[in-house]
Amino acid sequence: MARLVMxxxxxxxxxxxxxxxxxxxxxxxxxxxxxxxxxxxxxxxKTNELVAWVKDASPLYDPKEYDTVxxxxxxxxxxxxxxxLHELGLKARSWQGWQVPIYGSDAxxxxxxxxxxxxxxxxxxxxxxxxxxxxxxxxxxxxxxRIVTLGRGGSDTSAVALAAALKADRCDIYTDVDxxxxxxxxxxxxxxxxxxxxxxEMLEMASLGAKVLQVRSVELAMVHRVPTYVRSSFDDPSxxxxxxxxxxxxxxxxxxxxxxxxxxxDEAQITLRRVADQPGVAAAIFGPLADANINVDMIIQVVSxxxxxxxxxxxxxxxxxxxxxxxxxxxxDAISYADLQGATDVVKVSAIGVGMRSHAGVAAKAFRALxxxxxxxxxxxxSEIKFSILIDAAYTELAVRTLHSLYGLDAA
Amino acid sequence: MARLVMxxxxxxxxxxxxxxxxxxxxxxxxxxxxxxxxxxxxxxxKTNELVAWVKDASPLYDPKEYDTVxxxxxxxxxxxxxxxLHELGLKARSWQGWQVPIYGSDAxxxxxxxxxxxxxxxxxxxxxxxxxxxxxxxxxxxxxxRIVTLGRGGSDTSAVALAAALKADRCDIYTDVDxxxxxxxxxxxxxxxxxxxxxxEMLEMASLGAKVLQVRSVELAMVHRVPTYVRSSFDDPSxxxxxxxxxxxxxxxxxxxxxxxxxxxDEAQITLRRVADQPGVAAAIFGPLADANINVDMIIQVVSxxxxxxxxxxxxxxxxxxxxxxxxxxxxDAISYADLQGATDVVKVSAIGVGMRSHAGVAAKAFRALxxxxxxxxxxxxSEIKFSILIDAAYTELAVRTLHSLYGLDAA
Numbered sequence: 001m002a003r004l005v006m007x008x009x010x011x012x013x014x015x016x017x018x019x020x021x022x023x024x025x026x027x028x029x030x031x032x033x034x035x036x037x038x039x040x041x042x043x044x045x046k047t048n049e050l051v052a053w054v055k056d057a058s059p060l061y062d063p064k065e066y067d068t069v070x071x072x073x074x075x076x077x078x079x080x081x082x083x084x085l086h087e088l089g090l091k092a093r094s095w096q097g098w099q100v101p102i103y104g105s106d107a108x109x110x111x112x113x114x115x116x117x118x119x120x121x122x123x124x125x126x127x128x129x130x131x132x133x134x135x136x137x138x139x140x141x142x143x144x145x146r147i148v149t150l151g152r153g154g155s156d157t158s159a160v161a162l163a164a165a166l167k168a169d170r171c172d173i174y175t176d177v178d179x180x181x182x183x184x185x186x187x188x189x190x191x192x193x194x195x196x197x198x199x200x201e202m203l204e205m206a207s208l209g210a211k212v213l214q215v216r217s218v219e220l221a222m223v224h225r226v227p228t229y230v231r232s233s234f235d236d237p238s239x240x241x242x243x244x245x246x247x248x249x250x251x252x253x254x255x256x257x258x259x260x261x262x263x264x265x266d267e268a269q270i271t272l273r274r275v276a277d278q279p280g281v282a283a284a285i286f287g288p289l290a291d292a293n294i295n296v297d298m299i300i301q302v303v304s305x306x307x308x309x310x311x312x313x314x315x316x317x318x319x320x321x322x323x324x325x326x327x328x329x330x331x332x333d334a335i336s337y338a339d340l341q342g343a344t345d346v347v348k349v350s351a352i353g354v355g356m357r358s359h360a361g362v363a364a365k366a367f368r369a370l371x372x373x374x375x376x377x378x379x380x381x382x383s384e385i386k387f388s389i390l391i392d393a394a395y396t397e398l399a400v401r402t403l404h405s406l407y408g409l410d411a412a
Numbered sequence: 413m414a415r416l417v418m419x420x421x422x423x424x425x426x427x428x429x430x431x432x433x434x435x436x437x438x439x440x441x442x443x444x445x446x447x448x449x450x451x452x453x454x455x456x457x458k459t460n461e462l463v464a465w466v467k468d469a470s471p472l473y474d475p476k477e478y479d480t481v482x483x484x485x486x487x488x489x490x491x492x493x494x495x496x497l498h499e500l501g502l503k504a505r506s507w508q509g510w511q512v513p514i515y516g517s518d519a520x521x522x523x524x525x526x527x528x529x530x531x532x533x534x535x536x537x538x539x540x541x542x543x544x545x546x547x548x549x550x551x552x553x554x555x556x557x558r559i560v561t562l563g564r565g566g567s568d569t570s571a572v573a574l575a576a577a578l579k580a581d582r583c584d585i586y587t588d589v590d591x592x593x594x595x596x597x598x599x600x601x602x603x604x605x606x607x608x609x610x611x612x613e614m615l616e617m618a619s620l621g622a623k624v625l626q627v628r629s630v631e632l633a634m635v636h637r638v639p640t641y642v643r644s645s646f647d648d649p650s651x652x653x654x655x656x657x658x659x660x661x662x663x664x665x666x667x668x669x670x671x672x673x674x675x676x677x678d679e680a681q682i683t684l685r686r687v688a689d690q691p692g693v694a695a696a697i698f699g700p701l702a703d704a705n706i707n708v709d710m711i712i713q714v715v716s717x718x719x720x721x722x723x724x725x726x727x728x729x730x731x732x733x734x735x736x737x738x739x740x741x742x743x744x745d746a747i748s749y750a751d752l753q754g755a756t757d758v759v760k761v762s763a764i765g766v767g768m769r770s771h772a773g774v775a776a777k778a779f780r781a782l783x784x785x786x787x788x789x790x791x792x793x794x795s796e797i798k799f800s801i802l803i804d805a806a807y808t809e810l811a812v813r814t815l816h817s818l819y820g821l822d823a824a
Contacts (some may be wrong), residue, residue, distance in 0.1 A: 084471040094480050
């Protein structure tokens with residue numbers, strides 16, 4: 001007898017037939033004696049359709065109306081799943097964000113959940129074990145009473161936040177893959193599904209390009225210590241595969257040095273040549289980018305041949321590349337640099353593992369292995385439990401496979 | 413400077429292009445100095461799609477979840493119209509039923525509006541003349557906090573109820589026809605658009621088959637004396653046609669004896685032969701039908717040849733015909749009749765006009781004219797301002813045209 005939050009994404013609820021399959025997954029858990037809240041996304045494709053209408057009606061749309069229109073997708077799915085559960089003989093009702101209520105900040109389109117009042121749902125559990133079907137991705141602003149949405153992929157965050165509010169024993173994120181892998185199985189056929197991964201590692205993996213979970217949802221799971229499973233909704237509901245448990249580090253017995261290899265193509269490199277090596281130059285470069293809300297990631301600085309200037313290399317999201325270079329060209333006098341070079345055909349490959357904390361030379365081993373394959377490293381950043389390298393995009397697969405083998409992650 | 417409610421149905425908001433056209437209609441009224449609340453339906457076809465999903469998920473669906481799913485259609489339209497108004501430089505925001513709030517009874521799927529709190533919308537008017545875009549067809553139950561819908565066509569009712577709550581000077585119902593006609597122009601090419609029609613006449617016309625307005629909305633307009641225009645949304649927004657004004661009888665100068673001819677194919681006839689002519693027999697027949705929520709309309713009773721029994725004929729909605737005959741067959745012993753005969757290929761043709769109150773023989777004139785055309789009358793009912801006759805469906809067009817000419821309604 002436990003309390004459980006289950007979350008199903010857009011492809012898992014793409015049509016009524018799939019919603020019926022979701023209902024069978026829910027019934028299995030309910031039959032096992034669990035009290036269940038289910039969080040659902042919109043049917044796949046629906047959100048895109050709604051967003052397209054919004055942009056057609058108003059290209060520079062009011063985000064308050066965007067949220068009103070787009071949140072309707074989850075409303076539909078929540079009602080349909082409640083109905084499908086009724087057909088299986090279960091008590092269930094739908095809950096919209098404003099009904100729970102799930103309170104969100106007024107940052108429309110990218111609201112953050114500030115509070116969830118779980119009392120109504122818990123009352124349903126204690127009254128008659130009624131299943132709560134909650135619309136993901138949405139909430140209501142307490143002050144204005146308007147619908148807010150959490151941004152794309154926000155249903156993962158809804159699920160984890162609801163699990164924390166309900167003090168659930170577990171949050172199961174059902175998706176179109178059957179767990180978290182050591183790396184992308186489309187690139188490395190020997191990728192293995194992980195039985196367990198720590199919150200910290202999952203957070204890095206999500207931040208560094210693994211798309212299985214939204215970063216914010218992992219943060220919440222870590223802060224509230226919500227044991228979270230990633231598992232497949234396409235399994236036969238009567239014999240599901242276990243998936244991957246994201247949990248405390250202490251709950252993982254056999255710890256690897258490196259747990260996974262992630263990669264992200266959403267990086268563009270900018271190099272400023274012969275920047276005057278004097279105090280305040282970093283502020284002159286990165287200040288205007290920060291003002292423009294452009295997120296700068298890897299930064300390296302190398303003293304030039306002439307010893308009086310330096311070369312500064314950093315990365316920005318690919319979508320911001322044009323805007324960033326335009327800002328830096330306008331600031332050329334203030335910064336004083338000889339040349340601006342950019343590259344968008346680059347990829348960031350990262351190795352993540354809590355074992356790095358206690359093992360020296362983990363990254364150095366990678367640099368050698370990549371050099372042996374003739375892969376040129378453009379930039380490096382490291383932190384306590386991961387390192388990232390920036391390389392030419394053409395070497396993505398080779399680099400990922402090399403590191404995957406190097407750290408003993410290949411399946412037998 | 414007036415206060416105005418404008419309502420646009422599904423075909424008027426069928427896509428973003430049409431929503432932009434609606435925005436231009438709204439701008440015209442706002443520019444003229446009116447404070448405006450707009451009530452919108454779902455995009456045409458959307459409600460049917462949502463209903464189909466509900467029935468697929470659960471054939472005997474929970475109406476609470478039905479309402480949740482189906483109300484999402486208006487939510488989308490209200491947001492999109494607010495955005496289209498922004499594009500024209502107007503202040504506007506969407507309001508869902510629960511946000512206004514519009515309180516409805518808990519009869520899910522056919523809720524009745526019990527109260528509308530117009531304070532928030534009126535504050536928008538007085539603050540900055542902000543246009544309120546209100547989702548039609550929906551409300552919220554005050555006790556349960558759940559979304560309710562008013563039943564098909566309920567957006568007309570939303571509009572008139574909102575006009576009453578806001579003490580609007582006028583309610584404009586924009587639709588795909590340009591007003592109320594003396595009869596269906598698809599049947600009678602000489603049908604004329606009425607400039608004015610009284611609340612009482614419109615109520616009868618809507619009840620008797622004219623589909624231009626929902627019956628409940630006319631009732632509300634009559635009770636609250638809301639002057640209501642029926643007009644076309646397909647007009648050029650810069651030069652609209654006036655439409656038909658539904659108003660108090662006293663405001664109509666040139667009163668006709670008969671104002672319009674309506675017809676309804678949604679009638680089925682049932683005749684019970686040789687029913688024992690004794691007290692309590694009517695209760696034995698109509699009691700079980702009432703218990704089954706079957707609405708009985710025209711009733712006539714004729715003494716049989718043998719003087720000891722009577723024949724009883726009445727009509728029920730076509731959709732209830734099978735259920736009604738089944739109930740009556742089961743109750744044959746209790747009622748005691750010789751034979752049950754039914755017919756679904758019948759039509760009810762009605763003539764409506766407040767002038768009938770003061771003119772005798774209006775209906776008798778019709779009976780003669782129809783007899784001259786060889787049309788057999790199966791049943792007749794009359795009331796103060798209308799009479800209805802039941803005839804074979806094959807004669808529908810002939811009968812409507814005959815009455816239309818008879819009462820001088822043909823266009824010159």
